[in-house]
Amino acid sequence: MVVVDKRRQKRKTALIGWLFILPLIAYFLVFQIAPIFMSFGISFTEWNWRTTPRFVGFDNYIQLFTNRILYPNFWKSLWVTVQYMLMSVPLSVAVTLIVSAMLNSKIKGEKFFKSAFFIPSVTAGVAISAIWMFLIDPTYGLVGALNRAWGTNINLLGRTTTALPLMAIMAVWSGLGYNVLIMLSAMKNINPSLYEACEIDGGGTIRKFFHVTLPGVAPTIFFLCITSTIGSLQAFDQMYLMTGGGPDGSTTTFMLEIYNMIFGYSEVGTASAMSYVLFSLILVITLVGQRFLPGGKERKIKVRKVRDGKHLKTC
Amino acid sequence: MESTLRLASPRKKKFPLRPARILMYAVLILLALSFIFPYVWLISASFKEPAQIFSPVFSLLPRDANGNIRFVLSNYASAIEYLNLSQVFGNTMIVCVVNTVLNLFLNALAGYAFARIQFKGREIIFKLMIASMMVPGAIMTIPNLIISRTLLIDDTLIVLILPFIMSIYNVFLMRQQFLGLNKEIEEAAIMDGAGHFRIFFTIALPLVSPMLVVLGITTFMWNYNNFMWALVATQSPDVFTLARSLGSLISAGQNNPSMYPQMLAGSVIVSAPLIVIFFALQRFVLQGINIGGVKE
């Protein structure tokens, strides 16, 4: 009797468990799984919304990669996106590390700084674009005032050489607050005795930073690198709002080009193919990053600690 | 950098005014200014008369033609009209509130199940979910658009809510929280004959409320600021959100500097609520990063 009851109880529990995650499963299937497969399928068709899709095999991909007339911006937008990533991610991580380290030393007003840096993170990206667009206007903004004062002609959004770097700086600026919070909390989790040990071994400020702090927050650095990279490869909002693709296509990121492909040219199949290219790129970068970036693999840190046998030299 | 710990040897004195520290403070203050100044400038410009916005004279405070300090509200009036504020604000509130409530509820439900209910296949499904977190959101845009159109929900408020009704990351966080709960309370409740749902609702959920508050705030803010999806999935001004509406105002200003006054006032209107909420609930937002921070 008792055994049967227990089994029934177990089945009832299992049923409830499934019920609880039913919304998740439904959502997952409809908005996560289905899209992945749909997108894949559509990328092999030619479709302009209004008519039925026409199967074209790998043609979309081939045309994207080779036909410079129909798709002149494919490689260019990819390159723009990669450039943007290479500019914003290292800068973001570096600035985050430095600022966090500064805030980590006994400093007054830590809360004030954290709040100040965090303001853009709660501001709509749209509003941030508006603010910056006005600030750097070469005639009417802050830059305009500087232009008049110095007699220069700084037109940041109008020159191909400065438009994209400006966007990268904007991204670093916007994300700093959030990144610093994460990094700072990771830094605070470092065992203080490690610092002590390093001091005893004769380490000064610099050595402490490189031999205790950095390894200690390595997983967080990795986390920031990956999330910043994935975020930057999908950049869209600022470019759409501020330059619409920029002088001579210099701020047309991949996502913006996908957007143009869908709503400008009505080529849904090609746009899906482009999405898959981006997906693959992100996948590759993530896997590569996991191998080579600090903190990607936990064992690297442990190995270092056990070196030197008995006396655990930390510096 | 300096140690955060009280040092073992008491004789080491602090030198608060070492040049390195002064430099550090200077850098931090300058940096903080670079974050605050744009907003100050924004607010100041939003109260200026359009003629002054375009004038070459650089002045922080809004002044009228005679040089007296004068705040003008006309930019706000035009911005409110352009943005169709009453309807758009209502839309945004509906989207944000409904999505946040549903999100919290459903994610907590799933997180609880993963943490505290035994059922076959639990671990596999969970791992599958985690793997899916790898897929970046932008890839989903086109297919989600197609699905939305198939379901006939595009260009409605629902399309702004439904595709984001759950978040694997939030489920993960909720599961963490629930895992940390004391088993005894649960066992006591089971003895009393309570079903899992009652336990979830009356006992577990209240216990993780700090996390719920944090997630609630971040989800609300995310929905509030979401632009790209609104751009792609909606066309009728009836269903515009604040971010979307502001976006069209900025597009109008992109090649037409004469829209700057409205654009600036509009930006203040759209970003002010969240900034106010942030400062009011600062404690929760900042602590939330700690809770959800990366585990070593």
Added chain:
Amino acid sequence: MSKLFTSRVVFLAFVLLSLVGCQDNQGDDVVSFWAYQPSTQAHQNAFRSLIADFTEETGIKVKLNLVVKDSFNMALNSALSGRSKPDMSYLDQPLIADYASDGTIEDITSMFADFSSVQEDDFFATAFQTNEYDGKLYGLPLNVTASVLFYNKDMVESAPETWDEWLACREDLPQGKSLFDGIGNGGYAGWYFQAFLANCGGSLLNDQQTAVAFNDAHGVEAAQMIRNLYGSDQTSITNRGTSDAFGNGLVAFKLGSSSDIDRFDINFPTLDYDVALVPSKTGATSYSNMGGENIVVYSHSNLKDKCASLIEYLLREDSLDKLSDFTGNFPAIREFATSEDARLNVIIAQMENSVPRPVVPKWIRVNDDYLGPALGDKILSDENPRDIQTSLDDAAAAANQLLF
């Protein structure tokens, strides 16, 4: 399940369903009409009351959606493939061919024949032609404009009439001023290019309409002229990069149309300027590029007769006057396009000899992606100007491949 649970589920379902319901009560008898958004709030309100008057008069309900012109084409494209398709809308002249060729817009030849108040002869001929595709009528012109020459009277005594005279004005420029304001980027560059092309005897397509012709000798000449007008000295570059350079008195000439007249009058009241016909190369007939809005009805619409009413209403004199006011253009009906303002009369005169863009599908892509960038970004680039013939040839090759 507990009562609490079910009650919450019911509540949520109710909320969701009401949201669905909310959006669907737009009503099946409301005409959805998309138009370009006027740039001032006052004009936007005037547009709305114009439509409100129509509803009052006829009882037909209209939902007016004003979209910023720069985003209009994309937003329209998006809506046409989704749920909330407009019944009728403004349409950029070059898009008529695209939407006509795939059946998106309705053939309104018979609808137009039934109009009691207007006939074909009432319209400016070239404007009317931009609505014809494959021998049928797919839209009607609402307003038209042409580009004319704006010149700063402080720097230029009288308007030049030949290209040589035009370039010669550079010699008399005061220090720090430059000759010509930019013609913009992308699609705009392609649009203005046509004025120069026509004025030296060239054209965008060849006579048989089987290939593009803008890379021939005339095309090179036109592009060269624009480049000469630009000037490559630092002052010119600086001035061109400034917002509103002409309004701020930094350049002597600019191409613009009627909307610019309003803008300069309002934003730069102290500017002493005038308008004149665009100089042709040799002083012969002055040609210019034509722009304007056409109005179309969509094939999917169930309210075509109501749309017809609205169109006829919009073609009345006072409606057309107001609509033209909003965009700064002129009524497409010749009779109504009169003005007391001498400057506007110059534009009206220019319109007699303005050339429209080719009515071939995908032309807009050629304009925005090949021709426009070839000019705006390559030939006329300040940082790295490229060879004119090569750039035009590349654009022509791309265009031919796309179009024919």
